[in-house]
Amino acid sequence: MDAHKNMKGVTAAAVAEAHAKDLKVQGKHGVNYRHYWVDEQNGTIVCLVEAPNPEAAARVHREAHGLVADEIHEVKEG
Amino acid sequence: MDAHKNMKGVTAAAVAEAHAKDLKVQGKHGVNYRHYWVDEQNGTIVCLVEAPNPEAAARVHREAHGLVADEIHEVKEG
Numbered sequence: 813m814d815a816h817k818n819m820k821g822v823t824a825a826a827v828a829e830a831h832a833k834d835l836k837v838q839g840k841h842g843v844n845y846r847h848y849w850v851d852e853q854n855g856t857i858v859c860l861v862e863a864p865n866p867e868a869a870a871r872v873h874r875e876a877h878g879l880v881a882d883e884i885h886e887v888k889e890g
Numbered sequence: 891m892d893a894h895k896n897m898k899g900v901t902a903a904a905v906a907e908a909h910a911k912d913l914k915v916q917g918k919h920g921v922n923y924r925h926y927w928v929d930e931q932n933g934t935i936v937c938l939v940e941a942p943n944p945e946a947a948a949r950v951h952r953e954a955h956g957l958v959a960d961e962i963h964e965v966k967e968g
Binding site: 813824827828831847848849850851852853854856858860885886887888889890 | 909926964968
């Protein structure tokens with residue numbers, strides 16, 4: 813799970829576009845961006861991603877649109 | 891979506907117990923705690939919740955186990 817912060821003025825539509833680019837790129841990195849949540853008010857985005865390691869997840873964002881996350885947390889899901 | 895931070899020593903098992911208490915209490919508040927993610931390393935928990943407003947979501951946590959979140963963000967899901 814990653815978090816992008818202080819993205820002032822971010823819109824759900826812009827994130828949808830960026831996410832579509834992630835989906836195009838992720839396969840060759842063994843990564844799966846499953847969901848995301850956008851707080852337009854505070855400019856925060858959280859992505860839920862399956863990846864072999866945090867670096868692979870970051871590589872997809874970097875290659876797809878350049879907007880890498882501020883934090884990546886390895887999480888257990890419940 | 892809420893975030894609980896600085897929960898040092900938190901375990902996925904402990905969060906599962908707390909979450910079960912949320913599920914028992916939430917109905918009468920019109921709230922649905924759908925998922926959560928635990929970062930045991932950093933002591934962070936993120937909950938995805940459907941609620942009529944942030945206060946209702948907080949009320950469930952308070953009544954169920956007293957562990958209210960540090961942040962609550964209204965999000966759009968993608």
